[in-house]
Amino acid sequence: MAAMAAxxxxxYLLLVTQGLRAELADRERLVSPALFAATMLVLFSxxxxxxxxxxxxRIYIAETFLTAFFALQLSFSRLFEPDRQDRVFDLxxxxxxxxxxxxxxxxxxxxxxxxxxxxxxxLFGAFLHHTDKAPVFSWVVCGIALLALAGLAALGVxxxxxxxxxxxxxxxxxxxYFPLTTPVLLAxxxxxxxxxxxxxxTQPLQAWLGLLTGFDVIYFTxxxxxxxxxxxxx
Amino acid sequence: xxxxxxxxDFVVGALALALMALVWLAGFLYAxxxxxxxxxxxxxxxxxxxxxxxxxxxxxxxxxxxxxLRKRREQxxxxxxxxxxxxxxxxxxxxxxxSIWGKxxxxxxxxxxxxxxxxxxxxxxxAGWLMLYSSMAPGPGRVxxxxxxxxxxxxxxxxxxxxxxxxxxxxxxxxILRDGGSTMDPAILRTLLVGIVIQLVAGxxxxxxxxRNLALREEVERASFEQMRA
Numbered sequence: 189m190a191a192m193a194a195x196x197x198x199x200y201l202l203l204v205t206q207g208l209r210a211e212l213a214d215r216e217r218l219v220s221p222a223l224f225a226a227t228m229l230v231l232f233s234x235x236x237x238x239x240x241x242x243x244x245x246r247i248y249i250a251e252t253f254l255t256a257f258f259a260l261q262l263s264f265s266r267l268f269e270p271d272r273q274d275r276v277f278d279l280x281x282x283x284x285x286x287x288x289x290x291x292x293x294x295x296x297x298x299x300x301x302x303x304x305x306x307x308x309x310x311l312f313g314a315f316l317h318h319t320d321k322a323p324v325f326s327w328v329v330c331g332i333a334l335l336a337l338a339g340l341a342a343l344g345v346x347x348x349x350x351x352x353x354x355x356x357x358x359x360x361x362x363x364x365y366f367p368l369t370t371p372v373l374l375a376x377x378x379x380x381x382x383x384x385x386x387x388x389x390t391q392p393l394q395a396w397l398g399l400l401t402g403f404d405v406i407y408f409t410x411x412x413x414x415x416x417x418x419x420x421x422x
Numbered sequence: 423x424x425x426x427x428x429x430x431d432f433v434v435g436a437l438a439l440a441l442m443a444l445v446w447l448a449g450f451l452y453a454x455x456x457x458x459x460x461x462x463x464x465x466x467x468x469x470x471x472x473x474x475x476x477x478x479x480x481x482x483x484x485x486x487x488x489x490x491l492r493k494r495r496e497q498x499x500x501x502x503x504x505x506x507x508x509x510x511x512x513x514x515x516x517x518x519x520x521s522i523w524g525k526x527x528x529x530x531x532x533x534x535x536x537x538x539x540x541x542x543x544x545x546x547x548x549a550g551w552l553m554l555y556s557s558m559a560p561g562p563g564r565v566x567x568x569x570x571x572x573x574x575x576x577x578x579x580x581x582x583x584x585x586x587x588x589x590x591x592x593x594x595x596x597x598i599l600r601d602g603g604s605t606m607d608p609a610i611l612r613t614l615l616v617g618i619v620i621q622l623v624a625g626x627x628x629x630x631x632x633x634r635n636l637a638l639r640e641e642v643e644r645a646s647f648e649q650m651r652a
Contacts (some may be wrong), residue, residue, distance in 0.1 A: 346574075350567050355557040364550040367543035368574055371581045406577060414570045417491050 196286040203285075203293030210270040211301065218301065218398040225259040225309045229365065233316050244322035244385035249329075252313035253377050256306050256333065257340070257369070263301050264344030265361040267294060268352050277352070280419075287416040291345060295411070306333055329380045335400055336376035340369055342407040349418045372407070375400035431631050438624040445471075445617040453610045462526050469519035470614055471621030472512050475542065478622055479509030480579045482629070483551075487572030490565050499565050500640065502572055503555055504633035508625055517541055540581055547575045565575035 211218055232251045239247050271277040280290060310333060314325035347365055351357040379396035386393070449467035481619040482505045490498035520538065521531050532538065551571050558564040606614070 190542065343574075346570070350570055351554070352562060353558055353563055353567070354554055356553065357557075360550065360553055360557060363553065364571065366547045367550070368578065370543050371578070404444065410577065414573065417566050418570055420566070 196289045199286055200289040200293050200296075203290060204296050206276075207293060207297040208300070211297065214270070217263075218304065221259040221263040221301070221305045222308055223260060225255050226312060227307060228255040228258065229309065229313055229316060241319065241322040244317055244319065244324055246381060247311055248317045248324040249377050249380045249384065251317075252310050253333070253336075253373065253380070255313070256309045257373060259305050259309065260302055260337070260340060260344065261365055262296060262360060263305060264341070264348055264365070265351075265357070266347060267348040272352065287419055288412055290419065291412055291415040294345045294348075295341055295408075298344055299337065302337045302341055303334070306337055324384060326384060328383050331378055332380050332383070332400070335404065336372050339372040339400070339404040340408045341349070342404065342411040343368055343372075346407075346411045346418070349415060355399055356380060363369070371403045372400060375403065427634070431634070434627050435631060438620070438627045441620045442617075442624055445458060445613065445620055448613045449617070453613045454607060455608075456607075459527060462523060465519050465523045467613060468618050469516060469523060471617040472519065473516040474513035474618045475621045475625040476516055476541075477549075477579050477583065479505050479512060479625060479629075480544065480576050483509065483572045484576035487569040487576075488571075491570035494562055494565060496565060496640075497637070499555070499568055500636045501629070501633045502568060503552070504629045504636055506548050506551045506555075506572075508629045510545060510552065511628075512625060513541060513545040513548060517545060536613055540578070544575075544578060547571075547578060551575060561599070578607070 229251060232255070232304055236247060268277055271280070292371065310325070311329055317324050319354075342366070345359060351360050351364070354360050375396050379400060382390060382396065383392045398403070446467055449464050453464070454465070473562060483502055483554060486498045486502040489495075490502065517538070520541075524533070525531050551568065554571055555564065555568055558567060
């Protein structure tokens with residue numbers, strides 16, 4: 189049992205390293221979501237123009253979360269592309285690799301890429317909207333966004349594997365990703381908004397955070413259980 | 423010439439339709455006028471049963487998805503497809519009737535209300551499932567992918583159901599299954615409950631007929647393929 193766990197841990201580390209190398213080998217894959225996010229934020233700001241100070245928090249949350257969501261979706265949907273091009277995906281399916289280790293490695297990779305996209309998006313959004321009268325940046329909001337990322341990543345890995353062999357995956361991925369992530373997105377935006385408007389932890393905020401954590405756990409558990417089914421070669 | 427199975431399907435289908443028509447008639451003749459909304463509320467006898475049947479479709483999809491993952495058989499995928507098609511129709515019907523009711527009541531055809539939005543998501547998910555099905559080549563990979571998505575869709579239904587309690591928006595909170603009993607007039611509640619049961623049966627009949635048609639079509643396609651090969 190201990191030997192199996194050690195082997196799974198080793199496989200996990202190897203898969204994470206291999207994934208990171210593949211990401212770094214093709215820098216465009218890492219940079220393009222961040223550039224896409226920056227472009228979207230600027231476009232949003234152009235479209236909305238100068239907004240009333242009372243609406244700043246609402247606009248900031250809507251803009252940054254939507255931007256991060258689309259940028260992450262762009263990055264998640266291409267998660268298995270390097271594996272597919274090099275036939276690594278099919279080889280891994282036939283090797284005695286722990287599917288849980290495989291899923292966790294992809295999940296870790298997505299979290300790393302996600303943080304690299306999410307944090308600059310929140311900072312750049314704050315740079316565009318922050319004023320002394322209406323401060324919008326908060327580390328608590330960053331924490332909530334990271335909690336949302338945990339759920340989005342769990343679902344992102346699963347959907348990426350699910351649509352891997354579909355013909356119309358570029359249309360299919362957002363079509364499935366958007367409705368399935370709605371509970372996570374709604375809970376995260378509501379919690380962030382409540383915090384920014386109240387400036388402290390309140391009971392409704394705790395309720396939303398509970399819902400967000402609940403969905404993170406549900407999607408993560410489903411991810412581990414169902415990923416095995418998707419990549420099973422039997 | 424009509425086959426025995428066709429005749430049976432026709433009779434069962436006609437019976438389900440007749441029962442549904444009976445509920446709508448009861449909605450007009452037996453249920454009283456609502457004190458606040460007047461006559462317009464009567465659309466709930468189509469709207470609420472459709473919504474319940476749409477949710478039930480998601481749970482039926484969950485059942486066949488789990489069976490599909492365990493048994494790895496194409497047969498469960500065909501039933502899932504039939505359920506998804508019926509589920510999509512029922513969800514669209516729920517949205518359409520809700521919208522028709524919303525115009526005179528809320529003054530708008532559509533609002534980004536929590537339940538409306540989450541029900542719209544369910545319609546997108548059913549459509550997404552059907553797209554995934556048609557965009558993958560037949561085989562065990564498709565059975566697994568569709569089954570996984572079916573399970574994820576079912577996880578969305580409790581959110582839709584609870585949305586009116588979690589988000590205080592335009593849509594009224596639950597009025598049938600709530601603590602302290604229903605707030606509805608007993609005649610309205612009775613008609614509605616019978617309507618829900620009949621809509622569930624009608625949805626089941628539709629899915630059953632569609633599932634059988636799909637199985638038959640697959641059999642014909644397989645036979646003609648083997649004939650071509652011979």
